[in-house]
Amino acid sequence: MLSARERAHVTQVWDLIAGHEAHVGAELLLRLFTVYPSTKIYFRHLGTCPDEAQLQSHGQRMLAAVGVAVQRMDDLRAALSPLADLHAQVLRVDPANFPLLIQCFQVVLASHLQDEFTVEVQAAWDKFLTGVAVVLTEKYR
Template sequence: RMFSTYPQTKTYFPHFDLHHGSEQIRGHGKKVVAGALVEAANHIDDIASALSKLSDLHAQKLRVDPVNFKLLGQCFLVVVAIHHPSLLTPEVHASLDKFLCAVGNVLTAKYR
């Protein structure tokens, strides 16, 4: 969803097969969800420490535009809404949005 909605984000993945359903896209998606987001959720009281190395990587080595973390959070919410509409109550939506914003804030903190 991210690459089709925001094609400018493809520039960070020139070595990937960017076609829908590619193994590289699926693999990276798993790293984001099963890796970073689960790590953040498991350390909800200290997301900054849990994602410190990932923040360094994105800010200093990969130099990802910080706005992309907000875009990814929005895409994540849309995907949840499409695939699990009954689960995305207003309360869950607000909580998930707050969590994704917190993760995005941590990942952009080292840009300053």
């Protein structure tokens, strides 16, 4: 899926995010809700303040799943299978939301990393996150 260089870009960015998952995740969710208000339907219980504990908690869980995917890039299907089952069979999240989340995630990364989020790094993250989204939507079939 990813070349060695792309893997290095993904890992490098993840190393910068590590330790800030709650904050970055909350920002990601708020951006998603602002830009795509229809996605808030799945998160009615979450507020709109970046410091809200529930928002940060869910943001941290989301980014923890991304962290698992980063660690297991070679086996995304196995790594994300429980999460894919949850979203497809229990939560029944519209799979069209995953590409929206990817877009918002990249904007958040770019806003924090600025010059470090080069075209090559962005392309690697886009490819990686698209792979994650594909795995998460496979259970819908």
